[in-house]
Amino acid sequence: MNAAVAIVGGGWAGLACAVELSAAGLPVRVFEAAKQLGGRARRVEIEGHALDNGQHLLTGAYRETLRLMRQCGADPERLLRRLPLELAYPRQGFRLRLPRLPAPLHLVAGLLAAKGCPPGEKRAAARFIRALQAQGYRLADGLSVADLLDRHRQGGILRRLLWEPLCLAALNTAPEHASAQIFANVLRDTLDGARENSDLLLPRVDLGRVFPDAATRFVTAHGGEIRLSARVGHIEQLAMNGEKFAHVVIATAPQHAAGLLRENAPTRGLAALLDGYHYEPIGTVYLAYPEGLDRLRLPLPLLGLSGPLGQWAFDRGQPGDASGIVACVLSARGAWDEQGDDALAAALHGELQETLARALPDPDWHRVLRERRATFSCRPSLPRPPAKTALPGVWLAGDYVYADYPATLESAVRSGCGVAREILNAR
Numbered sequence: 145m146n147a148a149v150a151i152v153g154g155g156w157a158g159l160a161c162a163v164e165l166s167a168a169g170l171p172v173r174v175f176e177a178a179k180q181l182g183g184r185a186r187r188v189e190i191e192g193h194a195l196d197n198g199q200h201l202l203t204g205a206y207r208e209t210l211r212l213m214r215q216c217g218a219d220p221e222r223l224l225r226r227l228p229l230e231l232a233y234p235r236q237g238f239r240l241r242l243p244r245l246p247a248p249l250h251l252v253a254g255l256l257a258a259k260g261c262p263p264g265e266k267r268a269a270a271r272f273i274r275a276l277q278a279q280g281y282r283l284a285d286g287l288s289v290a291d292l293l294d295r296h297r298q299g300g301i302l303r304r305l306l307w308e309p310l311c312l313a314a315l316n317t318a319p320e321h322a323s324a325q326i327f328a329n330v331l332r333d334t335l336d337g338a339r340e341n342s343d344l345l346l347p348r349v350d351l352g353r354v355f356p357d358a359a360t361r362f363v364t365a366h367g368g369e370i371r372l373s374a375r376v377g378h379i380e381q382l383a384m385n386g387e388k389f390a391h392v393v394i395a396t397a398p399q400h401a402a403g404l405l406r407e408n409a410p411t412r413g414l415a416a417l418l419d420g421y422h423y424e425p426i427g428t429v430y431l432a433y434p435e436g437l438d439r440l441r442l443p444l445p446l447l448g449l450s451g452p453l454g455q456w457a458f459d460r461g462q463p464g465d466a467s468g469i470v471a472c473v474l475s476a477r478g479a480w481d482e483q484g485d486d487a488l489a490a491a492l493h494g495e496l497q498e499t500l501a502r503a504l505p506d507p508d509w510h511r512v513l514r515e516r517r518a519t520f521s522c523r524p525s526l527p528r529p530p531a532k533t534a535l536p537g538v539w540l541a542g543d544y545v546y547a548d549y550p551a552t553l554e555s556a557v558r559s560g561c562g563v564a565r566e567i568l569n570a571r
């Protein structure tokens with residue numbers, strides 16, 4: 145069967161689009177430049193362990209991602225560990241946990257019960273959320289997260305250990321440069337929706353098994369084809385190979401989409417818009433602690449490191465099964481990026497010891513993974529393109545296309561599903 149739709153890029157956006165179209169009976173062909181699927185959220189094998197190119201965290205608000213996982217037979221309940229939102233910085237004695245109460249009570253109760261911050265700050269934080277609610281989470285153009293926090297008098301411990309880390313984790317952009325509007329959208333959908341939306345969903349398996357593997361099985365079982373090591377150099381190339389596609393979906397990162405769009409006069413302006421994007425790195429440092437009776441377990445699956453270099457430490461082990469592997473996450477540009485791998489791993493080992501307030505054995509091995517262009521820098525008033533381009537039948541999908549959100553798995557999936565719906569409606 146001839147594919148009706150060519151999808152350039154087998155990241156989560158391209159795969160989401162492929163699954164949606166396949167489910168509707170439209171055959172697709174996915175062209176992926178790399179040897180594997182998943183793009184910026186993919187499995188990597190390190191020292192015999194199936195790990196990821198970067199530690200990822202999902203939330204209960206990832207509605208479309210969870211729906212699509214179920215659709216292609218990847219059971220979220222089995223593959224993801226669901227935990228009530230809990231942020232803990234043991235070194236500072238700070239802990240905030242949202243109880244299992246109906247929203248928005250869970251937020252109020254969680255804030256009031258937070259440990260390690262003064263009551264005045266808790267009240268100010270509750271007022272801040274109420275003010276955002278009252279204005280329907282709509283903010284003035286051009287406002288940064290730092291401006292927003294200043295305006296609402298969010299200082300002290302909650303600024304340092306709650307709002308700023310949430311901004312970095314969600315937008316991968318420092319609060320002084322990050323878009324307040326996009327931050328507010330994230331708060332709206334995670335903290336102000338159903339209680340479950342604020343849950344943290346930690347992968348129990350590598351990212352390939354969370355979605356790309358199941359998506360591949362689904363697409364091929366529905367008559368689609370996935371070609372790996374198949375870089376598309378020009379959009380016309382898809383027609384030149386004697387293959388006719390009614391639609392082409394460019395589901396690459398923005399910098400790669402710009403390369404494909406620049407060649408055609410009608411999309412040159414769009415390419416120039418994407419050329420204006422800035423990018424932020426993310427580092428993931430795996431520290432593997434030795435086997436033995438006291439093999440390392442973190443007291444919580446996710447701990448705040450509070451720097452000066454690291455932000456979070458994730459326990460890669462599962463309940464009842466300690467792997468001894470800790471993933472330390474370093475979001476956005478920062479001092480960490482200047483350090484060599486060994487020095488960085490040693491510094492994070494030190495920060496982990498301070499956080500746990502005990503000496504740890506030296507790791508058996510460490511591995512530093514740096515994604516230089518992990519996400520677009522989520523700045524105020526950043527122009528986001530529509531999915532439809534000026535070239536007939538050529539569409540854009542990708543995390544940057546879903547304008548409400550920063551670069552996340554959910555925005556990638558929502559944009560892929562959105563394009564699929566537009567293509568189906570255009571039939």
Ligand SMILES: Cc1cc2nc3c(=O)[nH]c(=O)nc-3n(C[C@H](O)[C@H](O)[C@H](O)COP(=O)(O)OP(=O)(O)OC[C@H]3O[C@@H](n4cnc5c(N)ncnc54)[C@H](O)[C@@H]3O)c2cc1C
Pocket residue numbers: 152153154155156157158175176177178181182183184185197198199200201202374375376377395396397400426427428515517518519541542543544551552553554556
């Ligand atoms: C280290 C790291 C940590 C992250 N942490 C989180 C997190 O905790 N939670 C979260 O929600 N998000 C997180 N993200 C963001 C999330 O991974 C991305 O937003 C999402 O994966 C982007 O998906 P995409 O499909 O839009 O793009 P991509 O994943 O970039 O996929 C594009 C694909 O297109 C392919 N390609 C490019 N050019 C061509 C071409 N010419 N021909 C064929 N194929 C091509 C690429 O090889 C790639 O596979 C993180 C990202 C990184 C890097």
